[in-house]
Amino acid sequence: MATTLFEWLFFCHLCRMLCVYFQMKTAHYISVAALAFFFALLPRHSTAADARLIENFDSNWHFLKADAAGAEQSDFNDTGWRRLDLPHDWSIEGPFAETNLTGGAGAFLPSGVAWYRKTFSLPKEFANRRVFIEFDGVMQNSDVWINGFHLGHRPFGYVGFSYELTGHFNFGGNNVLAVRADTSEQPASRFYAGAGIYRHVRLVATDPVHIPQWGVFVTTPQVSALQATVQIETSVTNESAAPRDITVQTTLIAPDGNTVATIETNCSIADGATVALKQQIILPDSQRRSSYARNWRAWWLNQQTISSKPQLWNLDDPKLYHAVSKIISAGRTLDETTTTFGIRDAHFDAATGFWLNGKNFKIKGVALHADGGAFGMAVPLAVWQERLAGLKKLGVNAIRTAHNPPAPDFFDLCDRMGFLVMDELFDCWTVAKPDLAGNSLADYHLYFNDWSKIDVADTVCRDRNHPSIILYSAGNEIHDTPQQEKAKKILSGLVEVFHANDPSRPVTQALFRPNQSHDYEDGLADLLDVVGQNYRETEILAAHDQKPSRKIIGTENRHDRATWVALRDHAPYAGQFLWTGVDYLGESRRWPVICSGAGLLDRTAAPRPLAFERQSWWTDAPMVGIARRTGRENSNSDNAVANNAADRRPQTSFSDWTPTNTQPHAENVEVYSNCKDVELFLNGKSLGAKTINADASPRTWEVSFAPGVLKAVARNNGKIVATDELRTAGRPAKIVLSTEPGKLSPGWDNVAFVRAKIVDANGITVPHADDLISFQISGPGIIAAVDNANNSSHEPFQTTERRAYQGRCVAFVKASGLPGKIILTAAAPGLTAGSIIIEATKPLPTK
Numbered sequence: 001m002a003t004t005l006f007e008w009l010f011f012c013h014l015c016r017m018l019c020v021y022f023q024m025k026t027a028h029y030i031s032v033a034a035l036a037f038f039f040a041l042l043p044r045h046s047t048a049a050d051a052r053l054i055e056n057f058d059s060n061w062h063f064l065k066a067d068a069a070g071a072e073q074s075d076f077n078d079t080g081w082r083r084l085d086l087p088h089d090w091s092i093e094g095p096f097a098e099t100n101l102t103g104g105a106g107a108f109l110p111s112g113v114a115w116y117r118k119t120f121s122l123p124k125e126f127a128n129r130r131v132f133i134e135f136d137g138v139m140q141n142s143d144v145w146i147n148g149f150h151l152g153h154r155p156f157g158y159v160g161f162s163y164e165l166t167g168h169f170n171f172g173g174n175n176v177l178a179v180r181a182d183t184s185e186q187p188a189s190r191f192y193a194g195a196g197i198y199r200h201v202r203l204v205a206t207d208p209v210h211i212p213q214w215g216v217f218v219t220t221p222q223v224s225a226l227q228a229t230v231q232i233e234t235s236v237t238n239e240s241a242a243p244r245d246i247t248v249q250t251t252l253i254a255p256d257g258n259t260v261a262t263i264e265t266n267c268s269i270a271d272g273a274t275v276a277l278k279q280q281i282i283l284p285d286s287q288r289r290s291s292y293a294r295n296w297r298a299w300w301l302n303q304q305t306i307s308s309k310p311q312l313w314n315l316d317d318p319k320l321y322h323a324v325s326k327i328i329s330a331g332r333t334l335d336e337t338t339t340t341f342g343i344r345d346a347h348f349d350a351a352t353g354f355w356l357n358g359k360n361f362k363i364k365g366v367a368l369h370a371d372g373g374a375f376g377m378a379v380p381l382a383v384w385q386e387r388l389a390g391l392k393k394l395g396v397n398a399i400r401t402a403h404n405p406p407a408p409d410f411f412d413l414c415d416r417m418g419f420l421v422m423d424e425l426f427d428c429w430t431v432a433k434p435d436l437a438g439n440s441l442a443d444y445h446l447y448f449n450d451w452s453k454i455d456v457a458d459t460v461c462r463d464r465n466h467p468s469i470i471l472y473s474a475g476n477e478i479h480d481t482p483q484q485e486k487a488k489k490i491l492s493g494l495v496e497v498f499h500a501n502d503p504s505r506p507v508t509q510a511l512f513r514p515n516q517s518h519d520y521e522d523g524l525a526d527l528l529d530v531v532g533q534n535y536r537e538t539e540i541l542a543a544h545d546q547k548p549s550r551k552i553i554g555t556e557n558r559h560d561r562a563t564w565v566a567l568r569d570h571a572p573y574a575g576q577f578l579w580t581g582v583d584y585l586g587e588s589r590r591w592p593v594i595c596s597g598a599g600l601l602d603r604t605a606a607p608r609p610l611a612f613e614r615q616s617w618w619t620d621a622p623m624v625g626i627a628r629r630t631g632r633e634n635s636n637s638d639n640a641v642a643n644n645a646a647d648r649r650p651q652t653s654f655s656d657w658t659p660t661n662t663q664p665h666a667e668n669v670e671v672y673s674n675c676k677d678v679e680l681f682l683n684g685k686s687l688g689a690k691t692i693n694a695d696a697s698p699r700t701w702e703v704s705f706a707p708g709v710l711k712a713v714a715r716n717n718g719k720i721v722a723t724d725e726l727r728t729a730g731r732p733a734k735i736v737l738s739t740e741p742g743k744l745s746p747g748w749d750n751v752a753f754v755r756a757k758i759v760d761a762n763g764i765t766v767p768h769a770d771d772l773i774s775f776q777i778s779g780p781g782i783i784a785a786v787d788n789a790n791n792s793s794h795e796p797f798q799t800t801e802r803r804a805y806q807g808r809c810v811a812f813v814k815a816s817g818l819p820g821k822i823i824l825t826a827a828a829p830g831l832t833a834g835s836i837i838i839e840a841t842k843p844l845p846t847k
Contacts, residue, residue: 051326051333053205057133058086058748060118061197065090067113067180072145074176078117085748089139090114091183091195092376096594096794101186104588105435107595109192111183116197118177127171129205130239134162134213136199136407139377141182147175155447157183157193158370158404158425159455160462162204162213185442190427190435191369191596192585194377199407207334208240209327212274214461216325216339219504223345223357228310230281230343232263234325237274244269246329248277253322255311260284260321283310283343312357313342313467315397318418320467342415342467348506348530348551350544353574354470356420362567363420363575364618365398366391366600367556369584370406373603374785374797374812376585381409381749383812386605387582388417394600394611395618400555400577403427403476403510405459409749414468422508422555422577423463424473425456429490431479436589453497460501472498472505473555477512477534484522491527508532510555515539520546530574537566537573544572559600559610561696564617568696578614583791595791602789604810605753609653609670616672617696622721624673624714626680627653629700656767657710657726667705670698675714675721683708729807730760732769734832737824739813743839744781744822746815751784752838754811756826758804769807771828775800777813780840781822785812804828815840 062081070076091102091109100108122131133144133151140157143150147170151163169175183195204213215235222229232250246269251262261281269275311319320340327335346356354363368387372379388399398420401410405423414421427433429452432445444452456474463469474494480487491509498507506529511519514533519525520543532555533540544552554576557563567573583599595603600611612625630652659667671678671690679689680701690699703710707728714722739754758769777783777800786802788795788809795802802809813824815838822840827833 051207051336052210053129055203055205057118057120057201057203061086061088062117062119063088063090063196064115065112066115068115071115071117071180072143072148072150072178074147074174076117076176076178081115081117086116086201087198087378087748088116088196089194089198089376089378091192092374092378093798094796098591101184102192102586103187103435103439104437104590104593105187105190105192105439105441105586107192107585107588108591109585109594111186111188111195113180113182113184114196116179116181119174120177120203121174122169122171124171126169126205128208129166130208130210131165131169132162132204132206132213133165133177134160134202134204135197136160136201138179138181138197138199139183139194140188143180145176145178154451156444156451156455158406159458160199160408161458187435187439188442189586190433190441190443191587192371192376194371196378198377200409207327209236209238209244209246209269209329210335211235211325211327211337212237214458216323216337216465217461217502218323218339218341218465220341220343220345221504223310223312223343225312225358226309228283228312228343230261230283230321230323232279232281232323232325233276234279235274235276236269236327238269238271240271242271244271244329246327246334248279249326249328250279250281251324251326252281252283253324254308255319255321260308284308310343313344313415313418314357314359315418315420318342318416318467320415339465340412340415341465344467346420346470348553348574350549350551350572352571354553361397362573363398363553363577364395365400365420365422365575365577366396366581367400367402367577367579368406368581369402369586370404371585373583373585373789374787374810376797379407380751380784380814381413382751383605384410384413385417386753387601388413388419390601390605390607391581392417392419393619394607394615396581396600398422398575398577399581400424400473402556402577402580405463408462411463411466411468415466419468420470421466421468422471422473423459423469424476424510425459426452426475427477429475429478429480429487431483433477433479436587453493456494456497457501460498464502464505469505471530471553472502472507473532474498474507474509474528476510476556478509479512481512481514481517481519481524484518484524487517488522488524488527491524495527495529506530506551508553508555510534514543526550537563541566541570541573548572559598559614565696568617583789592792592794594794597791603791604755604787604789604808606755606789606808609655612655613670613672613698616674616698619674622673622675622714622716624671624675624678624712624722624724625655626710626712626724626726627655627670627672628657628659628726629653629668629670654767655726656729656765657707658729658767659705660768662705662707665705667703669701669703669710671701671712672698673712673714673722675716677715679713679715681709681711681713682706727762727764729764729766730762732758732766732771732831733761734759735773735826735828735834736763737826737834737836739836739838742837743841744813744815745841745844746817747843748814750814752813754813754824754836754838756804756809756811756834758807758828758831765807767807769804771831772801772803773809773826773828775802775811776825776827777822779822780816780818780820781813781824781838782816783811783824784814786810787812813838 062078064081146168217233249264254260323339372383400422428445508530511533530551534556553574557576582601587596609627680687711725744752785797788805790805822838825835
């Protein structure tokens with residue numbers, strides 16, 4: 001209840017000014033003491049340090065990769081089970097086998113039933129709280145028990161959910177949380193989906209009067225460079241036994257950490273009821289300052305806020321605000337949560353496409369599946385950060401979450417890095433799809449009628465505060481659409497749920513061959529706020545010409561030049577999402593391929609030559625990249641292609657000047673550049689200069705191969721602005737390791753990419769080297785996984801050795817706790833070993 005020193009001094013100063021004004025010199029100190037004493041007696045809110053307790057629940061679980069009768073009971077003996085921390089995808093541990101029921105769709109990895117159990121205790125003080133367990137995702141058909149009591153079942157592996165545990169505890173004794181996950185019915189997906197508790201878990205304890213999960217919704221309906229309206233809707237649940245008078249206080253914290261506004265709303269809430277209170281703040285908050293004139297304490301509190309124009313979230317400078325929501329009753333803070341949001345105006349226009357904060361530009365997107373290569377579906381955030389950073393360099397500004405929602409921290413990362421996102425549900429409705437091999441899938445269609453609207457509502461409520469999300473998708477290539485009336489009924493119902501839970505964002509769908517199912521004629525397409533179509537750019541442009549009021553976007557698109565030009569040259573076409581941004585596990589037609597190779601980046605986040613062509617179209621900074629094109633007809637002319645010949649996208653271009661055929665022959669050379677002129681040199685001799693092509697095609701040369709240096713020089717207005725060169729490699733000589741930034745803090749989400757290259761005596765990567773590289777580590781670190789991006793390799797990921805592919809492989813390193821030097825060494829017979837030092841630091845402060 002005591003007054004802070006700052007407030008005391010302020011009121012002393014205020015009283016002094018009043019005394020001077022009224023010439024009350026003799027009463028000066030009496031006035032100061034009286035006013036300060038009065039201020040100290042005013043009601044003050046208690047601190048909220050323990051109003052809401054959130055405990056990370058990832059550590060120290062027991063795991064069994066089998067079914068076990070009675071494992072839900074608290075007295076079940078699990079001492080022989082494996083101990084591990086979450087998140088955990090047990091399927092990625094393998095082994096790969098052609099006989100695994102997942103087939104090529106599931107990367108030929110195992111499936112089945114698995115159990116997780118965690119034993120924990122709670123203090124008696126928790127008896128007066130409501131306690132919840134929150135899962136970010138369990139794959140799939142999960143059942144959860146607490147001390148033998150069944151809490152619930154969720155079939156959808158991509159949805160976040162929670163259960164209340166209140167009333168089922170042994171306070172002061174042991175409690176057992178048990179989870180059964182079942183992926184035994186296969187094939188269940190057209191792509192790798194993983195298995196187990198593969199996302200984070202939290203225990204949350206609140207007051208009986210609290211904000212429910214995902215109970216705060218922030219929107220910015222009016223935004224300009226000078227002013228923004230922020231609307232906050234806060235839900236409050238009263239699980240106490242009596243009505244309560246409460247105050248909902250919302251404080252906005254600017255990106256620089258300063259408080260910019262505070263608003264309070266009073267209400268009464270009946271026992272057992274939930275209310276939703278709406279508040280509005282206009283930034284800068286000059287009008288609210290005058291309204292405080294009649295309430296001097298509120299006026300004083302408001303003087304601590306800083307009035308400034310809104311800082312807008314955009315792709316180049318993604319500014320993020322925080323809304324701190326408190327529930328206060330009788331001077332005590334009952335609950336407190338913080339919601340991150342951004343102030344931005346994003347909308348689609350039928351004539352001009354997409355707009356963000358008054359700027360019209362093309363959505364240059366890629367589709368991403370949820371797996372992280374060597375980590376399966378349990379993806380550390382650093383893996384996504386490496387991938388997204390690589391995509392951003394290529395000009396990518398948007399992500400499509402194909403075809404299911406990712407973990408919530410993926411959206412946090414997109415918010416921070418400045419990406420637009422299309423948040424998608426589902427890959428099917430009520431009609432099943434076959435995988436590429438023609439097998440019928442045991443997919444979400446089995447649960448759609450019972451669960452789809454629940455899963456949509458939960459996902460939207462979870463995701464709706466992310467400024468990165470600009471669009472929801474109700475499905476991908478849905479096979480219900482030939483049944484026109486049925487499909488329209490389903491879609492209208494889904495759109496209604498999307499809008500009910502988030503009216504601020506439009507809904508699209510990745511339409512599948514709409515001209516065959518007549519989606520543009522039967523009215524289905526026009527149930528969407530933004531019409532999306534996969535491929536067939538001429539069809540979607542024709543659909544807009546037929547009805548110019550349609551807002552249109554390409555939801556899945558090829559990498560080819562004609563697809564890009566269709567977007568570039570048509571203003572109504574808002575954007576496209578390439579298939580895909582990164583290679584992903586599964587969706588293989590046949591053994592031995594375990595991964596789709598359609599990405600701009602491979603599984604290790606290394607760019608393909610294809611990526612540099614995209615960079616020449618999608619970026620403005622001067623760039624140039626060289627590739628030699630073999631063509632499909634020559635796909636067996638290189639060992640690298642032969643190793644991957646069964647892939648869905650056989651590699652036909654290479655960023656090297658080391659073909660397997662070293663005899664005189666012609667090489668087709670492509671140069672990708674956004675610069676006006678490019679000149680090509682071989683061993684210092686000019687092969688001619690060529691100007692940029694209006695149709696976006698690469699500049700090409702037929703070059704008589706000679707070992708040495710192939711160099712491209714790009715110029716704008718006669719000035720050299722970019723160069724690239726390829727050098728012929730000699731015999732393998734040594735291993736070179738590299739990583740960025742060279743420091744690593746502990747934490748499940750933190751990973752260092754240590755890239756190993758086999759080079760010749762001059763340091764040039766040898767593209768045909770495939771030596772088996774063994775990694776050894778010392779110091780406070782572990783090798784979490786290894787990979788080489790070979791889509792036909794069946795080597796395990798969770799080991800310490802990997803065969804090089806195209807002269808490269810990667811070791812993923814995590815810090816194990818204590819600060820110090822991590823030393824990683826890579827060796828192979830006949831090569832000079834390489835080593836690198838990574839500095840393990842103290843844990844980063846919790847945000």
